[in-house]
Amino acid sequence: MIKQHVFVWDPTPSNSSAVYNYLVKKVNERDLGESIEVYRSTYIGLTSGTPIIRILPKNIIYTKFEQEDLGEIFESIVSDEVVDRFICEYDAKLAPVSERDKQSKQFKIVLRNVGYLDPESIEEYISRGGYKALEKAIFEMDPDRVIKEIKDSGLRGRGGGGFSTGLKWELTRKEPGAEKFVICNADEGDPGAYMDRAVLEGDPHTIVEGMAIGAYAVGCKEGFIYVRAEYPLAIERLEKAISDAKKYGLLGDNILGSEFSFNLELRWGAGAFVCGEETALMASIEGKRGNPKPRPPFPSQSGLWKKPSFINNVETWANIPPIVEKGSGWFSSIGVGRSKGTKVFAVTGKVKDPGLIEVPMGTTFREIVYDLCGGILDNKKFKAVQTGGPSGGVIPEKFIDMSVDYETLMSIGSMMGSGGLIVMDQSDCMVDVNKFYLQFSVDESCGKCAPCRIGGKQLLDLISKITDGKGDKKDIQKIKNISNAMQKASLCALGQTTPNPVLSAMHYFEEEYMEHISDKKCRTGKCSNLVQYMIIPEKCIGCTACALKCPVKCISGEKKKPHIIDQKFCIKCGECFNACKFNAIVRG
Amino acid sequence: MKTQKDVQLDTRLLDFIEEWKDKKGKEIMILHKVQEVYGFVPRAVAIEVSRMIDLPLAKIYGIITFYHIFKLKKPGKFKVSVCMGTACYLKGGNDLIAELESILGIGVNAVTEDGKFSIEIVRCVGCCGLAPVILVNGKTYGNLKKGDLPNILNEYREEPKN
Incomplete structure (x- = not known):
């Protein structure tokens, strides 16, 4: 029998998952470790309030089951059968790996492995072609060739700025001095963005490999991953990835028997958004307060401990191994204009189907919001989408068919940012x-x-x-x-x-x-000081629903007679407005 | 001024300091360990750490007060963290805070009298798909409405108040 790989995704981001624990216990009890392997997965391509189980190689996905159904599900895995009632319909977001799926509009480069392998197993990463790019870089390419390849690919920083990655590497390489540092910015602090977390937790080796290639190209012996302390599972998995890579001779001295040596360490962030800025991040790695520094000198000249340094973010690093392996021509064929490759977006807010998606540059907001994320929640009207988080801007409905790429976003006053897309409907002010x-x-x-x-x-x-x-x-x-x-x-x-x-x-x-x-008016009612709730006496039938809901008891009236809101005590919470079934309460 | 008594540091912390003493950029990592062991950064411990790694106490406090994660006050036994990332904010994170404040009778960053609960606001916890979200000692509760909160808190109360 073929070995079954069971991936458990649990909405709980902590390390404990009742579903995972149950399945592992069962496997151990029955001594089935040979034929069934259970993993904790962090990204399955779906988002749900309840746990999801995915079973490979058959790619069966179960959702909406209860804890007591697990016994049945487990037995079905053992006997290689399917429990139909928990099966999840094939979802648009579950595109096949690394292949452009016309129907789903997704294209996976960064998320190519996430959800498809055990993130804690270096063997699996290698068996899916991992570390081949590093080997190719060290033995078949000299550092200048690697940099040229990255430059030609057109890859630009995915953290927001959009600076050419290859150029950044080249500038750092040109600086004199033997000691240089390579850094990964994994301090994802932008509210509403969690694509880096998916990569760190779902495919940590890709970051290790990408950074090793970067270190080889630029000439660094040491590197740091600056990771958010709020992501404990990411830290755990990165630590394991680094120590496994060392055991396999993929990190440390004389990597793969070559002259190239590279060591990688973790440093934790501590909850400061400004540390996503590169000079502040370097100060923080040095163990100081994360204050930014004026530029020049640029980090490529004087960065970490005043040595030439360069930083790329998680998503950028995850693009490196595929580019080295498949070549710049392949990468630059994806995307539009000066924006090459793909971008991962975390779509949240008022969409039916929030979650992570990876699309080629140039996809439109309409495709993202309506085709991939199911449209607006409760079928309300689209109002705007915010890109770039607190540094970006809003994009109104008239631009919904615009291509999503660096230049277009800049031209309409927003920016790519790290990729958080927050969708707002007419009820948002x-x-x-x-x-x-x-x-x-x-x-x-x-x-x-x-x-x-x-x-x-x-x-x-x-x-x-x-x-x-x-x-x-x-x-x-x-x-x-x-x-x-x-x-x-x-x-x-x-x-x-x-x-x-x-x-x-x-x-x-x-x-x-x-x-x-x-007019001192807020059309959505969100700005509570600009709102007044009133009862229309003609419509009120005196059902008392509003009076019962009112938290400050400022609605009075006899049963079956029109009620009145005492404006003096009203806290404008809107509970009465939501409670009324007869549209007798107006917001003005 | 009160004099500080010498404290015997936890061995987990001592071992960690020993391991990290000569590494670059150790300061924040050591403070993380302090907080992991004690739940916050007690002044007496900060003084001892300052002596051990030869870093002025003022620098240590400079770091602690700069970063959101480090706390100078002991949190409640059950730390209720309300996510105020954008998605949670849009979906009513504010209402959850107001409701928690009224149920527990304390404000944000305060601890209930019995030391059981404290409320804090956290930045995006990275599960925006479940917005709005709260965490109680790291356990996530998502897709919440105000009315769900009393039940959640009751899970952690040994005996109900009132």
């Missing part, structure tokens, strides 16, 4: 969303430079004033002036990009902003 991002940026400002520290706070105060109903038309100009100063004078990208969401929302949703300022 743009001013309120701006307030959220500003709060985030103000909280995360390191405080070193004045434009970011003071400007961010002033912007937040102005926006809060508007959402409180105290906005003035003059505030718009003030916001623009402060934003301009921040963009020009802040020390690092955090401060320079803090105003972006506000500026883009003010541009594309000017009407909504003006409504808040002039």
Whole structure:
């Protein structure tokens, strides 16, 4: 009998999964370790509130089962049968590996192995062609050739900036000095983005291999992965990947018997968003407060411990082995214009089917939102999508058919960012969303430079004033002036990009902003100070549903007679509005 | 000023410091270990660590106060972390905080009188598909509504209040 590989995905990101534990226990009890192997998977291609089991090689996917059904599922695995009632329909997101599937519109390069192999097994990674690229680089290519290949591929940094990866490598290689450092930025702090986590937890060896190739090309002996402490499973798996790679002679001294030696270590982040900025990240690896430094000197000249250094993020590193293996021509044939290859997006917010997708550059927002993620939740109307998180901007409906690539996004006032796509529907208030991002940026400002520290706070105060109903038309100009100063004078990208969401929302949703300022109205009801709930006496039948729901008991009235809301005590929570089945409560 | 008593550091921490003492960029890693062992960074321990790795106490506090993860106060026995990533925010993370505050009678970053619960806000925990999300001592609860919270908290209460 063929060995069955059982992947368990559990929504719980911690290390314990009742489903996984149960299956492992059963396998051990029955001594079936020879024929069944159970893994904890971190990404299966689906997102669900309940655990998912995937069984390879048959590729059977079970969802929506209860703990007590596990016995039956286990028996079916043992007897190689299928339990029909838990079977999950083939989902658009489960595209075959590394192959363009016309129907699904996905193309997997970065996520090629994620969910298809045991992330803790180096043997499996090797059996799927892993470390072949490293071998090819060391024995068939000289460092300059590797750099040329990466440059020609057109790969650009996937962390947000979009700087040419090959060029960055070349600049660092050209610097004099024997000691240079290679760094992986795995401090994924952008709210709403979790693609790096999927790669780190699902395919850690690809990062190790990519970094070893980078180190070979640039001439580094030492490297660091700066990983978020909030991702304990990623840390555990990276540690195992590094130690296994050492055992196999793929890291350490004289890799694969060659002259090339390279050591890789982990350093943990500690919850500071600014540490995603490269100079701040290097300060943090050095064990200091993560304050950014002015440039020049650039990290390629004087980076970690003042030595030439270069940083790429997780997704960029995951692209390296396939490019080296298949060549720059293959990679540059994917994508559009100056944006080559694919991009992984974490689509969240008001979509039916949130999750990770990997698509070729140039795919449109419509394809992403409607074809891959099932459209808007509750069939509401699409309003906007936010890209680039707190540094990016909103994209209104009129651009929904625009191609998603670096240049197009820049031209409409947003940016690629790390790949978080937050979809908003008509019930989301743009001013309120701006307030959220500003709060985030103000909280995360390191405080070193004045434009970011003071400007961010002033912007937040102005926006809060508007959402409180105290906005003035003059505030718009003030916001623009402060934003301009921040963009020009802040020390690092955090401060320079803090105003972006506000500026883009003010541009594309000017009407909504003006409504808040002039009419003191919020059409979505999100800005509670601008909202008043009222009962229309003609429609109210006196069912008391609203009075029962009201948390402050400010709705009064006799049964079967129209009720009244006491505005003095109303906290504008909207519970009554949601409770009324007769549309008798209006929001104004 | 209160004088600090000498403390005997936990052996797990001592071993870790020994291993990391000569490595580059050890400071944050050692503080992570302190927090793992004690749940927060007690002042007495910080003083001892400062002496052992020969780093001024002010630098150590500079690091602790810069990074969100390090805590100077002891958290509750059950740490309730509310995710305020964008997806959770849009789907009502704020309401969850307000409800928790009213159930537990404490604000964010505070501990209940019996030391059992504390509330904190965390950045995106990376499961936006389940928004809004809270974690209780690392265990995730997703797709939450306000009404789900009392039951979740009751799981951790030995005897119900009131």
